[in-house]
Amino acid sequence: MNFLPQIVGSFADPASENPTVEMVEAAFRHHGLHWRYLNCEVPANRLAAAVAGARAMGWAGFNCSLPHKVAVIDHLDGLGESARLIGAVNCVVRAGDGRFIGENTDGKGFLRSLQEVTPAAGKRVAIFGAGGAARAIAVELALAEAAEISIVNRTRERGEELARHIASNTATRARFEHWRGLYRLAAEVDVAINATSIGLFPDVDAELPLELDSLRPAMVVADVIPNPPRTRLLEAAAARGCTVLDGLGMLVNQGVAGIRYWTGVDVDARVMRARLEAIFG
Numbered sequence: 223m224n225f226l227p228q229i230v231g232s233f234a235d236p237a238s239e240n241p242t243v244e245m246v247e248a249a250f251r252h253h254g255l256h257w258r259y260l261n262c263e264v265p266a267n268r269l270a271a272a273v274a275g276a277r278a279m280g281w282a283g284f285n286c287s288l289p290h291k292v293a294v295i296d297h298l299d300g301l302g303e304s305a306r307l308i309g310a311v312n313c314v315v316r317a318g319d320g321r322f323i324g325e326n327t328d329g330k331g332f333l334r335s336l337q338e339v340t341p342a343a344g345k346r347v348a349i350f351g352a353g354g355a356a357r358a359i360a361v362e363l364a365l366a367e368a369a370e371i372s373i374v375n376r377t378r379e380r381g382e383e384l385a386r387h388i389a390s391n392t393a394t395r396a397r398f399e400h401w402r403g404l405y406r407l408a409a410e411v412d413v414a415i416n417a418t419s420i421g422l423f424p425d426v427d428a429e430l431p432l433e434l435d436s437l438r439p440a441m442v443v444a445d446v447i448p449n450p451p452r453t454r455l456l457e458a459a460a461a462r463g464c465t466v467l468d469g470l471g472m473l474v475n476q477g478v479a480g481i482r483y484w485t486g487v488d489v490d491a492r493v494m495r496a497r498l499e500a501i502f503g
């Protein structure tokens with residue numbers, strides 16, 4: 223008999239709309255793991271106390287979401303390679319010696335979804351957006367040896383900084399393109415990714431400023447938006463014969479990566495996706 227589960231969880235503010243707890247606990251149940259995932263609302267000025275509490279209670283790790291992804295770094299003992307390159311942590315993992323190590327699984331989740339349909343190596347990629355999601359995806363694609371990444375962003379400084387960061391820290395060619403008016407994808411783009419918040423609930427009819435006839439059937443078109451999973455962009459891309467990847471895949475796969483870090487078990491992504499599909503309808 224053992225009445226003491228291993229504990230992991232999430233620190234975010236706000237926290238009530240984050241469905242991760244449902245997805246992770248569905249995997250724990252399915253695999254008979256004696257683990258619990260606690261969804262905690264932690265304001266910015268209580269983050270240090272929350273991390274100290276997790277250490278004191280022997281938590282195996284935790285996810286961090288807004289507004290803690292960068293601030294948490296000051297409270298950790300080290301960073302994994304992609305978290306260091308991204309400059310943000312969304313998954314903290316307790317190492318064997320008890321140190322808390324920051325990892326970033328957002329980009330890894332995206333990469334795994336992509337690799338289910340095509341390898342990243344050698345691909346020419348266009349990423350819309352230059353925020354946290356775009357940064358995590360761009361770093362992970364570069365580490366997976368994508369040939370070229372175009373960062374397409376509305377705000378010049380943010381986009382230029384991300385393109386420079388990729389070009390100077392990885393072997394991938396990267397450039398910035400200023401997004402003004404309707405954007406036309408070059409014919410040689412292999413993978414186009416919406417990493418902006420355009421289309422997120424409740425703004426579900428919002429459309430990317432994109433010339434839809436530049437979408438070609440050979441392209442993979444991905445969206446980070448998890449809710450709704452079928453965005454206007456993905457509808458348009460599927461209608462043109464593109465291979466499409468939705469934001470639920472990224473969300474599920476970053477969860478799979480986090481659970482693997484914590485428990486060592488490779489859980490069934492389909493169980494987690496089914497739970498999210500039941501929630502998002």
Ligand SMILES: NC(=O)c1ccc[n+]([C@@H]2O[C@H](COP(=O)([O-])OP(=O)(O)OC[C@H]3O[C@@H](n4cnc5c(N)ncnc54)[C@H](OP(=O)(O)O)[C@@H]3O)[C@@H](O)[C@H]2O)c1
Pocket residue numbers: 328331350351352353354355356375376377380417418419420422446447448469470472473474476
């Ligand atoms: N599926 C998943 O697992 C997963 C994981 C992480 C995030 N996400 C999703 O990713 C999205 C972005 O998150 P984030 O953390 O990267 O946000 P963020 O850091 O705030 O960045 C938002 C990006 O979207 C761009 N943007 C927003 N509205 C725009 C508009 N109307 N026109 C053009 N560009 C616009 C911003 O451009 P400017 O720089 O010009 O402001 C910026 O580049 C969110 O919707 C989130 O739900 C999904």
